[in-house]
Amino acid sequence: MRKVAATFSVLVSLDRSVAAPLHRQIYEAFVAKIADGILRRGQQLPSTRALAAELSISRIPVLNAYSQLIAEGYFETCSGIGTFVARELPQSSSPRVYANGSPSKSASTPALLSKFCSRESMAGAAPWLYGFGAFSAARVTLEQFPSRIWSKLIAHHASVISDSDPRFTDPMGLRPLREVIATYLKSTRAVKCDAEQIMLVDGRHQALTVTSQVLFDRGSPVWVEEPGCPAARQVFTMAGCDLVAVPLDNEGICVARGAELCERPRAAYVTPSHQFPMGVTMTVARRQQLLDWAHRLGSWIIEDDWGCEFRYEGMPVASLQGLDTNARVIYIGTFGRNLFPSLRLAYVVIPRDLVKYFVAARQSLDLYPASLFQAVLTDFIQEGHFGRHIRRMRRIYGQQREALREGLKDEFRPPLEVSAGEAGTHVVAFLPNGIADRELSLQAARQKLWLAPLSSCYLGNPRQGFILGFGSASSSDLKAALSELRRLVRGTRGSGSSHEESLPELHQLLSCNGPVRVLG
Secondary structure (H helix, E strand, C coil): CCCHHHHHHCCCCCCCCCCCHHHHHHHHHHHHHHHHHCCCCCCCCCHHHHHHHHHHHCCHHHHHHHHHHHCCCCEEECCCCCCECCCCCCCCCCCCCCCCCCCCCCCCCCCCCCHHHHCCHHCCHHHHHHHCCCCCCCCCCCCCCCHHHHHHHHHHHHHCCCCHHHHHHCCCCCCHHHHHHHHHHHHCCCCCCCCHHHHECCCCHHHHHHHCCCCHCCCCCEEEEEEEHHHHHHHHHCCCCCEEEEEEEEEEEEEHHHHHCCCCCEEEEEEECCCCCCCCCCCCHHHHHHHHHHHCCHHHEECCCCCCCCECCCCCCCCHHHCCCCEEEEEEECCCCCCCCHHHCCCEEEEEHHHHHHHHHHHHCCCCCCCHHHHHHHHHHCCHHHHHHHHHHHHHHHHHHHHHHEEEEEEEECCEHHHHHHHHEEEEEEEECCCHHHHHHHHHHCCCCCEEEEEHHCCCCCEEEEEECCCCHHHHHHHHHHHHHHHHHHHHHHHHHCCCCHHHHHHHCCCCCCEEECCC
8 A cells, every 4th residue: 555655645746835735735636637537437545644654744634635535526435445536526527638648738938927926025935934843833733633533523524515505605604613603702702793794714814815805905004013924914915905014012013103104094903812923912901092093093903813722821801803892803713723724714703794795705716615624623613622622732832832931041041032922832032133033044944943033024124033833842842942043043143144145045035025114
């Protein structure tokens, strides 16, 4: 079987530099090979375990892809023997026939690209975004995830699900899951909503994309936190927005300063529960000030409730949406950071008057979300597995957070300035003057150490530092990684190298170009 898996790993090519989740890439690769006649009816396929090993990935994305392929009729299983290409394939997957017996090659033509794709920021992928290791900021550990329970739920729903069922073609998503989410948000985040206001989407990026389609025109001014989330800024930039970088203080985004920079923005994008990247929790007074501002001007607030489940200090603060009495807040949450990122399932809580517009925008993108994982997640939450997993991971992440903070104190003399916040799965460590974080990040990547540079989160003059994730490594792994980080920082201090003199590829990575107003 290993020989078969090795053959299929050539056919299934994964690209970690794109937004598409791994399970979707695997699914699309198999569908394409069936359509092209490369995979034949009745042909045996590798086991999920063997293919995952050959692709050097977790088994979960392979399980998810196989389950979807079985549900849609591309694969079939034979108990005790294995998985095969179905003998009766869906109508749309018949092998393609080409006039000359092979796919036609496109003519050599000039690349006509948008300005966005032509920018230097698209020239190469930032390695720290896709590496998996001790400091990976966007990763979580899967060792504690109840994979066996999840797999059983997938197997059950894959055997009974039907795309002809009208429940699965609702552009808002599967109603039972929306009802479960509404109950969960009311009890944990004080969000005021019902199932009719919740739209299920394929990850945070799609949540922000749909929201942008509804709210913004080209040139619409949008407040963003400074520093803030590069991924969100990229979505707004692609929508043609005029970004206004509003500074933070220890209470959150500075509303008064924002009003000086841009008096009437269309919206403000904020992460009040655990500001990314600095970890600040927006105070109740600042939340009320922001809500009053939005009501007075008729502007919108996009609340990205980042990292709220993993809180280690202080009392939880109600969501902005829960404090809102004028329906000005659009609330975004995700399951990917709580369970596993490749799940790609998020949700938007929409003011009632905007629901019909969100439905229209959603249907212009992909009609409705994938149904299988919605059904699986519904049972996963209702049976209590989600709550138990969150409680278990909060304890584990709390221990890893403390190990990282103590390790930073032990390894660095004088100690680095650290911003840990009260929640989330990362801390920020600031570098001494004269050290460029992006240069050091690229050096570290060559050692398989993934350091996300803090400077990538700024639109204006950046501070230098690292966003150090602790969600994907053990305490011993963190200790070893800290020793390597200390060695790199000391080596950079001694070399006297400057940011401008070193590594020209730095200027291709994570630069935020576009219609940006960096004021004040």
